[in-house]
Amino acid sequence: MNLSELTTIRVGGPAREYAVAETTEELVSLVKDADAAGTELLIVGGGSNLVVGDVGFDGLVIKVANNQFTIADDLVTVDAGVEWDSVVAQTIEAGLSGIEQLSGIPGLVGGTPIQNVGAYGALTSDTLEYVTAYDRESGAVARWLRDDLEFGNRTSIFKRNRRYVVLDVAYRLQRETMSPPLRYAALANHMNMSVTDSAPVADVRQAVIELRSMRGMVLNPDDNDTWSVGSFFVNPVVPHVPELAVDAQRWPDEHGFKLSAAWLIEHAGFPKGYGKEVGTGRATLSTKHTLALTNRGGATAQDLMVLAGHIRAGVHAKYGVTLYPECDFVNCALA
16 A cells, blocks of 8 residues: 555555454554554544655554444544544534534544544534543553543644544534634624524535635645645744744734744745646645645655655745644654
8 A cells, every 4th residue: 555545645655564453452452463463553534634754664553444423412522543524524414513613624523633623713622522542652542522622722742642542533513503702703694604603514515615716725636736735834833023023923822922924934035836847746835725735746755755855944044933844744744
């Protein structure tokens, strides 16, 4: 199996071994056996936040594919291997609200607590009730409540410590057909509403998908702008805005200020579509959004690393701000 077939950015070399875990029990068994044998292990969900190097992975790659999904009143419990957007759609059909602003996000359920996935003013941590996870060190399966997960900006205890394997996730939603206040200005504007307004959850979902599609953030095999990991860099949080970056788009944050990585990239001289001048030209910024690095066809992981390193260096040189990847790297690093 070539890892390019398992990632949305479509790069990555071969896996030495490959297995699909179709049940939770099989997932735990495969991980336990690999650890007992001392086998290097890479667990892959939707591959929407992963860049694997051209050398591939010299170990066992496990594809998560368990698929149980239950709705009990307002509690939604979903296996890690279920496609995330299908969960959003089915909860709306069931008369629930709370995750409609997370519509259209690629990937599987298991990635949502790891990344504290968020969009348009909503975060996984807003609705998460608990996570069931396997501890690779103790061999125990345990339930983690929301307050135990140390959620942060696109992170959690599961991202900082990969000893845990997410098995299923439970979300506490609202039995309501109207959304909470929209909060996010771009979404409200797109709907010709105010940030304090509520709207039917199905309408919010449709608006979010429209906005994401305009930015190339809804997967489409025929659109190279979606051959990406979504936002490649995280919006940097700084205690004080550097003098060079005083004009940057920013928002208050509990740790200071959150700067717009997309604004920094574009104003550092890297417009939409930039990259044909760098390396092989097979990796460029999206033509729709400067925060997405894309595979234009035939790109390698090294092509992406060269472009990402070039952009990060340019942003730092102009604004004194260092950008850090939001996605995970395996056997590759910024050039």
